[in-house]
Amino acid sequence: MNPRTLIIGIGSGLLAIPAVGFLIQGLSQLDSAIFFAWDFYAEVVVKGLLQGVMYALVALGFVLIFKASSIFNFAQGAMVLFAALAMVGFMEWGVHWILAFLLAGVVMVLVAFLIEKVVLRPMVNQPHIILFMATIGIFFVLDGVGQTIWGSNVKALDIGISRQPIVAFQGSLLPNGMFLDPTELVAAVVGALMVALLAVLFQYTKVGRALRAVADDHQAALSVGIPLKTIWAIVWSVAGIVALVAGVMWGSSLGVQFSLSLIALKALPVLILGGFTSIPGAIIGGLIVGAGEQVGEVFLGPLVGGAIQDWFAYMLAMLFLLFRPQGLFGEKIIERV
Amino acid sequence: MNQTAPSEMAEKDPKAPPERSFGEPMLTVDNISLSFGGVKALTNISFNILEHEIRAIIGPNGAGKTSMLNVINGFYHPQEGTITYKGNVRRAMRPHMAAAQGIARTFQNVALFKGMSTLDNIMTGRLLKMHNVRAPETGVWGLDHVLSFGAGALDFVTQCLYWGPNEKEEIRQRTYCEEIIDFLEIQDIRKTPVGRLPYGLQKRVELARALAMEPELLLLDEPMAGMNVEEKEDMSRFVLDVNDEFGMTIALIEHDMGVVMDISDRVVVLDYGRKLADGTPDEVRSDQGVIDAYLGVAH
Amino acid sequence: MFYREAGQFKASYAADQAILPIRQDKVGVLLLFAFALVIVPFIAPLYWLNSILIPFLIFSLAALGLNILTGYCGQLSLGTGGFMACGAFFSYKLTIAFPEVNIIVVFLLAGLGTAMVGVLFGLPSLRIKGFYLAVATLAAQFFLIWMFNKFGWWTNYSPSGVISAPPREVFGNVTVTGSSAPPEYKYIFLLLLVSFLALLAKNMVRSRVGRSWMAIRDMDIAAEIIGIRPMLAKLSAFAVSSFMIGISGALWAFTYTGSVEALAFDINRSFEVLFMIIIGGLGSIMGSFMGAAFIVLLPILLDNLPALLGIPLSIEMVSHLRLVIFGGLIIFFLIVEPHGLARLWQIGKEKLRLWPFPY
Numbered sequence: 001m002n003p004r005t006l007i008i009g010i011g012s013g014l015l016a017i018p019a020v021g022f023l024i025q026g027l028s029q030l031d032s033a034i035f036f037a038w039d040f041y042a043e044v045v046v047k048g049l050l051q052g053v054m055y056a057l058v059a060l061g062f063v064l065i066f067k068a069s070s071i072f073n074f075a076q077g078a079m080v081l082f083a084a085l086a087m088v089g090f091m092e093w094g095v096h097w098i099l100a101f102l103l104a105g106v107v108m109v110l111v112a113f114l115i116e117k118v119v120l121r122p123m124v125n126q127p128h129i130i131l132f133m134a135t136i137g138i139f140f141v142l143d144g145v146g147q148t149i150w151g152s153n154v155k156a157l158d159i160g161i162s163r164q165p166i167v168a169f170q171g172s173l174l175p176n177g178m179f180l181d182p183t184e185l186v187a188a189v190v191g192a193l194m195v196a197l198l199a200v201l202f203q204y205t206k207v208g209r210a211l212r213a214v215a216d217d218h219q220a221a222l223s224v225g226i227p228l229k230t231i232w233a234i235v236w237s238v239a240g241i242v243a244l245v246a247g248v249m250w251g252s253s254l255g256v257q258f259s260l261s262l263i264a265l266k267a268l269p270v271l272i273l274g275g276f277t278s279i280p281g282a283i284i285g286g287l288i289v290g291a292g293e294q295v296g297e298v299f300l301g302p303l304v305g306g307a308i309q310d311w312f313a314y315m316l317a318m319l320f321l322l323f324r325p326q327g328l329f330g331e332k333i334i335e336r337v
Numbered sequence: 338m339n340q341t342a343p344s345e346m347a348e349k350d351p352k353a354p355p356e357r358s359f360g361e362p363m364l365t366v367d368n369i370s371l372s373f374g375g376v377k378a379l380t381n382i383s384f385n386i387l388e389h390e391i392r393a394i395i396g397p398n399g400a401g402k403t404s405m406l407n408v409i410n411g412f413y414h415p416q417e418g419t420i421t422y423k424g425n426v427r428r429a430m431r432p433h434m435a436a437a438q439g440i441a442r443t444f445q446n447v448a449l450f451k452g453m454s455t456l457d458n459i460m461t462g463r464l465l466k467m468h469n470v471r472a473p474e475t476g477v478w479g480l481d482h483v484l485s486f487g488a489g490a491l492d493f494v495t496q497c498l499y500w501g502p503n504e505k506e507e508i509r510q511r512t513y514c515e516e517i518i519d520f521l522e523i524q525d526i527r528k529t530p531v532g533r534l535p536y537g538l539q540k541r542v543e544l545a546r547a548l549a550m551e552p553e554l555l556l557l558d559e560p561m562a563g564m565n566v567e568e569k570e571d572m573s574r575f576v577l578d579v580n581d582e583f584g585m586t587i588a589l590i591e592h593d594m595g596v597v598m599d600i601s602d603r604v605v606v607l608d609y610g611r612k613l614a615d616g617t618p619d620e621v622r623s624d625q626g627v628i629d630a631y632l633g634v635a636h
Numbered sequence: 637m638f639y640r641e642a643g644q645f646k647a648s649y650a651a652d653q654a655i656l657p658i659r660q661d662k663v664g665v666l667l668l669f670a671f672a673l674v675i676v677p678f679i680a681p682l683y684w685l686n687s688i689l690i691p692f693l694i695f696s697l698a699a700l701g702l703n704i705l706t707g708y709c710g711q712l713s714l715g716t717g718g719f720m721a722c723g724a725f726f727s728y729k730l731t732i733a734f735p736e737v738n739i740i741v742v743f744l745l746a747g748l749g750t751a752m753v754g755v756l757f758g759l760p761s762l763r764i765k766g767f768y769l770a771v772a773t774l775a776a777q778f779f780l781i782w783m784f785n786k787f788g789w790w791t792n793y794s795p796s797g798v799i800s801a802p803p804r805e806v807f808g809n810v811t812v813t814g815s816s817a818p819p820e821y822k823y824i825f826l827l828l829l830v831s832f833l834a835l836l837a838k839n840m841v842r843s844r845v846g847r848s849w850m851a852i853r854d855m856d857i858a859a860e861i862i863g864i865r866p867m868l869a870k871l872s873a874f875a876v877s878s879f880m881i882g883i884s885g886a887l888w889a890f891t892y893t894g895s896v897e898a899l900a901f902d903i904n905r906s907f908e909v910l911f912m913i914i915i916g917g918l919g920s921i922m923g924s925f926m927g928a929a930f931i932v933l934l935p936i937l938l939d940n941l942p943a944l945l946g947i948p949l950s951i952e953m954v955s956h957l958r959l960v961i962f963g964g965l966i967i968f969f970l971i972v973e974p975h976g977l978a979r980l981w982q983i984g985k986e987k988l989r990l991w992p993f994p995y
Contacts, residue, residue, distance in 0.1 A: 140963025
């Protein structure tokens with residue numbers, strides 16, 4: 001992605017937010033069910049953006065695995081849950097949270113190796129839908145094993161982030177300022193760090209180049225001597241650690257519970273928008289979905305009775321697909337005959 | 338021997354090829370230019386294909402030969418130029434329009450339906466010719482649309498019920514396809530899923546599927562790629578037979594110079610998206626530009 | 637030795653193209669059908685009828701529908717639950733509004749309605765392929781369930797939000813729907829209806845329409861050159877598929893659970909039916925039935941296994957373990973035979989041809 005695209009992207013994003021604001025303001029003049037005020041809107045947008053970062057953290061794991069093995073890993077959500085459960089499990093034994101984090105990371109690496117050996121290796125040349133179904137199988141196994149070992153109660157995950165909302169942006173435009181959730185702020189910082197790290201990994205390291213080669217063509221990669229099995233184990237381990245980070249953030253925010261694994265379903269529209277193979281795309285897609293969902297739910301939801309966040313993100317993604325099937329930053333699908 | 342009477346000459350030279358007669362130009366491309374982004378695939382290409390002739394398109398790899406066929410077929414839409422097919426001038430073709438108008442095509446990397454058997458693949462070629470229920474043509478614009486929609490719906494119902502007009506039609510088309518299978522000598526693989534066939538046989542099945550469309554213009558993209566001498570002779574024989582018996586006009590892309598010189602009536606040479614030469618095999622063979630481009634060493 | 641085709645020559649194309657060309661197959665299937673129709677209703681225990689055979693038949697129909705779309709036409713769809721809900725709710729509204737209309741007609745009309753919804757949500761398939769299309773169908777799934785849950789009009793503003801399917805009769809006084817209907821009647825009704833629709837499906841699949849679907853699945857670019865219109869082929873697949881899935885949803889509500897609720901048709905249902913066709917075999921009519929049987933029987937087996945083995949486990953533990961074993965079985969199955977039970981069955985028949993000789 002060249003700097004010019006980045007600037008255009010950020011620029012249009014910054015323009016889009018006030019543009020949508022004006023649109024909703026106009027709608028609110030027409031329909032009294034819609035309530036609009038600029039400071040309220042700003043707060044909703046920021047909340048949505050932060051929520052979007054949380055989605056993006058999960059989506060990153062998907063992108064990693066898809067980029068390196070063209071597999072859509074439905075089990076990513078279960079990996080998030082499993083990782084979080086492992087960490088909380090260690091913390092319940094009295095381990096300090098940093099050590100628990102590292103131990104949970106080790107657990108996820110072990111899980112990755114196991115998955116590679118038991119599931120991926122025997123299914124090397126299968127068509128993608130079969131591999132996708134296999135990851136659904138992994139989802140169930142991880143879910144069941146996690147619940148067997150650690151039970152299915154909601155657990156609190158406390159890594160010392162304050163629960164007090166921070167008041168920010170107090171000024172003339174926003175006299176009362178905006179309430180921001182510290183957990184989500186930390187998540188944003190963490191997310192940015194991870195994206196930077198992963199981008200460096202993929203672009204500038206030998207391992208990253210091997211990962212990209214494997215994603216492109218397994219057989220060609222094998223024929224130049226790239227050890228396929230090791231690469232897959234590495235990718236799934238990295239995805240596992242990404243899942244752990246996502247699990248920590250979500251767990252701090254919501255508590256560690258079963259529904260975490262269903263976050264995978266929320267990550268899908270993010271991937272559509274961002275493109276399945278783009279790491280920065282996952283973040284941008286997450287921001288768009290998060291903000292879009294919040295704005296939609298708060299301002300347009302009352303028109304139709306609420307709870308539209310169930311499907312709003314998907315509709316958004318689908319409409320997007322009609323105009324740009326490969327997502328914002330995904331690779332264009334060229335079919336040659 | 339200097340002067341011999343024509344009749345004696347005919348007797349003395351029984352191996353002389355029979356006179357071939359061609360009709361009007363069936364397809365004419367005029368000043369076709371095609372580019373992808375910054376890459377110019379074709380620049381100002383003009384040539385024609387006469388009815389009943391076998392036209393070869395040759396050139397080094399990357400010359401734009403497949404792109405040319407894709408333009409004729411309707412996969413690519415040229416930025417400039419026109420295509421005139423059977424008298425109709427067009428800026429671009431569309432694939433299913435091309436199919437409906439009698440253009441059939443084979444591909445470099447065999448484009449068969451790998452999940453289906455040989456027979457099923459050939460039967461799909463008959464799709465445009467199969468109708469269980471025919472709508473009468475009244476010539477009245479709105480009424481025709483309604484009638485054809487109704488006929489389509491009724492057609493679908495007969496397919497669901499299978500026995501009756503649908504079965505009769507299936508058997509009729511099967512009989513036609515079996516003739517093609519006999520012609521191309523692929524009887525013993527008719528029920529085999531094509532994914533399991535060796536490459537040479539797959540190419541033959543693809544030709545069979547193209548023939549099933551009863552085309553007037555047949556576009557063959559490297560029909561003999563990857564074949565040994567025997568298979569090439571078989572395929573050449575098929576191509577010649579198709580042209581002879583069915584009068585089909587054929588355009589083929591081919592790398593084997595022996596084949597090209599032997600079976601084609603006229604040749605177009607492309608290089609880097611431009612036309613280098615256009616004429617009979619002998620004319621092209623002796624063209625200096627072509628020789629410089631790539632006909633250096635004998636095959 | 638017993639399963640030989642020797643001596644069975646086909647003298648006409650019609651015989652060659654028959655659904656069951658091998659005589660043993662034809663006899664076997666007809667006998668099985670007769671057994672299922674005439675004998676089973678009388679000898680099967682109530683539990684089997686209610687909890688195994690009836691859901692099996694309903695799921696087989698849903699699997700058939702999804703197989704047409706995903707297995708034969710190659711369009712991955714995760715909206716099965718939503719379409720089943722369409723069929724159920726359309727049937728409910730229609731039969732409450734017009735109680736005198738025969739319930740079979742109601743089901744067929746509901747199916748047609750679902751087909752139209754299916755075509756609407758299938759429009760994106762003209763631009764989008766593969767996993768991306770699956771996401772579009774998920775949009776359909778979530779939106780439809782939300783719509784049926786949100787708007788009380790669908791449940792006739794029932795206070796509890798759950799409505800029971802009314803009892804309806806066919807052929808005079810044979811009650812086949814609603815919780816009061818005797819299971820034997822329901823079973824026979826389902827058997828006949830599902831078999832009929834399966835026959836229609838088989839006919840479609842071996843005719844022109846089926847071939848155009850398979851051509852789109854295998855290589856939609858090449859299909860265009862033959863003259864196939866991708867739009868027509870894909871949308872017809874969506875229409876036929878949604879028709880069958882819609883009817884299966886209506887049957888689910890009317891003849892199995894006896895109540896019409898959107899919750900029964902959530903995303904888990906979509907995955908369940910997808911599992912059925914993957915395990916049963918993509919692109920196979922028989923595979924749809926086999927996959928449905930597998931998915932219906934498996935939980936029952938898993939629930940009873942600890943008791944059979946004499947291992948005492950808490951109910952919670954059993955449900956957790958069930959997840960693990962289910963996931964493990966899916967993975968195992970996909971490794972061993974990715975083409976499903978139908979392929980295993982074919983391989984079995986090949987071996988049977990030679991039995992008792994090894995090769």
